[in-house]
Amino acid sequence: MRWINRRPGRLAAVALAALPFVLALIAYAVASDLRRAENPADKLLPAPARILETAVNLATVPDRRSGDILLWLDTAASLTRLAEGAAISAGLGLGFGLLIGLLPGVRAGAAPFVSVISLIPPLAILPILFIVFGLGELSKVALIVIGIAPVLIRDIAQRTAEIPEEMLVKAQTLGASTWTILTRVALPQVLPRLIGALRLALGPAWLFLIAAEAIASTEGLGYRIFLVRRYFAMDVIIPYVVWITLLAFLMDLGLRSLHRRAFPWSGPAT
Amino acid sequence: MSFVSVRDIFQSYGPRPILERVSLDVEEGEFVSIVGASGCGKSTFLRLLLAQERPTRGTISIAGAPPAQEPDRDRGVVFQRYSVFPHMTVRGNLIAAEEFGGAGVIPRFFGARRREAAARADEVLGRVGLAHVADQYPAALSGGMQQRLAIAQALAGRPRVLLLDEPFGALDPGTRLSMHVFLQELRAETGMTVFMVSHDLEEAFKLGDRVLVFDKPRWDPIEPEAYGATITYDFDARNGGVPFQAAAAAARALHEPQREDDHVPAS
Incomplete structure (x- = not known):
């Protein structure tokens, strides 16, 4: 049988999916063992047990100085920033995207501008954001918005423009005004696309969040990682990275399930 | 003035003429089938009727109204695809x-x-x-x-007129036949004025009162796109496309008024 026709069974598929994770864990454990055999005080690849212990401490034991449990404090701060940035970006993306995609006049005026804005590397203007918005929450949220809103706007505008002309003509023959077409035809059809676009944009959103937190912050997942970096505290960094990955995964899962539940007409989410 | 009045339409995209000198009068309640080869402008003509495009020259008016600038409620439309809202x-x-x-x-x-x-x-x-x-x-x-x-x-x-752009083009033959029955029943009920673009000659003659053929009356072999298309035939498709029978019957009735039993009713 040809390899392209060999499909793994259900059990085999699960095993194959788990295999790379298991291999990576084994590779880490072996490497960590080798290093610690040479130098028991090695900080670069701490033992898995040590990492687990630190992780549990981070999640349960309050900080001696502030009395806060660091992991939850950082998680709440980061997620708040991320949610604010993503929500504002989604709003901007939907609003401007619809207008640009549907109204030729707005498209002529705004599309080139948005295209140029989306080419600015957001991190390059981070200093400007800190100068203009200060070192508080606003500049961090602004970085996320500047980073992902242009992409969302362009994507939604593109999707809106792709709505078949036939459908828009049909709506007009039924007497629909521009407003009616915007709210009843275009908006419901691009909402599923917005969720898809948001799922893709969450990756960059995390990137900008961690960058902003690394540079100027007093709490947050990115802040903590860059703070303990100075002490080579890999036993803190690794659980934080795993935790961020898990959060990102859960967000993606949540958005995908929202897509499936809210838009049963639009086919499966990819 | 007729119900749908098309006066001397020219339509060109850039330098390329698509339609030239198209004039047409359609009475209320008529079913007009439009056939022709691909790229002969029949879909363009339907878009003009729909007011989705404005003609380069000429006017189209429905029920005496001024030419429409954009699609409105006077015109109902069904396309081959994307005619219903999926959400x-x-x-x-x-x-x-x-x-x-x-x-x-x-x-x-x-x-x-x-x-x-x-x-x-x-x-x-x-x-x-x-x-x-x-x-x-x-x-x-x-x-x-x-x-x-x-x-x-x-x-x-x-709507005042119903415009159908190859509405059954994507259907299998059996479904198509049942759609014909469906459309004929609806028409008998509503007395709607219908324009239907079709690729299927049989369908066009079966459903239509009139069959319009779009073709290029002039043809330049060096530059095939030099001229536009127009209505080259306007068939009377009533009575199964054999209007002659009705005319002959009427004529016989006229000439032989004494033989009443021979009378074939003109429908």
Whole structure:
């Protein structure tokens, strides 16, 4: 049988999916063992047990100085920033995207501008954001918005423009005004696309969040990682990275399930 | 003045002429089939009737109204695809046909108004045989059912003329035949003026009162795109496309008034 026709069974598929994770864990454990055999005080690849212990401490034991449990404090701060940035970006993306995609006049005026804005590397203007918005929450949220809103706007505008002309003509023959077409035809059809676009944009959103937190912050997942970096505290960094990955995964899962539940007409989410 | 009056239409895209010197008069209630080779401008003509495009020259007016600048409620339309809204249920599509026309700031009906619209929608769905799928989304329907819904939706807007752009082109032959029956029944009921673009000559003659053929009267072998198309034939397709029988019967009746039993009724 040809390899392209060999499909793994259900059990085999699960095993194959788990295999790379298991291999990576084994590779880490072996490497960590080798290093610690040479130098028991090695900080670069701490033992898995040590990492687990630190992780549990981070999640349960309050900080001696502030009395806060660091992991939850950082998680709440980061997620708040991320949610604010993503929500504002989604709003901007939907609003401007619809207008640009549907109204030729707005498209002529705004599309080139948005295209140029989306080419600015957001991190390059981070200093400007800190100068203009200060070192508080606003500049961090602004970085996320500047980073992902242009992409969302362009994507939604593109999707809106792709709505078949036939459908828009049909709506007009039924007497629909521009407003009616915007709210009843275009908006419901691009909402599923917005969720898809948001799922893709969450990756960059995390990137900008961690960058902003690394540079100027007093709490947050990115802040903590860059703070303990100075002490080579890999036993803190690794659980934080795993935790961020898990959060990102859960967000993606949540958005995908929202897509499936809210838009049963639009086919499966990819 | 006739119901639909097309006067000396020219349409060109850039330097390329598509239609030239098209004039046409159609009475209310006529079913006009439009046939022709690919790229002969029949779909362009339908877009002009729809006011989706404005002609380069000439005018089209329906019921004496000034030429339309954009698609409006006088013109109902069914395309080959994308004619229903995929994000609304079957019933929602019909309710939307009413909501879109009577829209205020919130283009949606609520409460009693919505219930009434839903009742009307359900009645229409019963008539077109879609009552059992009222709560489903169009994607779950077969092609024939989608087109039936599209036609019912277009008619729910109460247009003056119905424009069909190869409405049955994507259907299998059996479904197509049942759609013909469906359309003929609807027409007998409503007396609607219909324009239908079709690739299928048999369908065009079967359904139409008139069959218009679009073709290029002038042809430049060096530059095939130098000239546009126009209506080259205008067949009378009533009585199975044999108008001569009716004419002959009328003539016989005229010449032999004494033999009443020989009279063939002209329909």
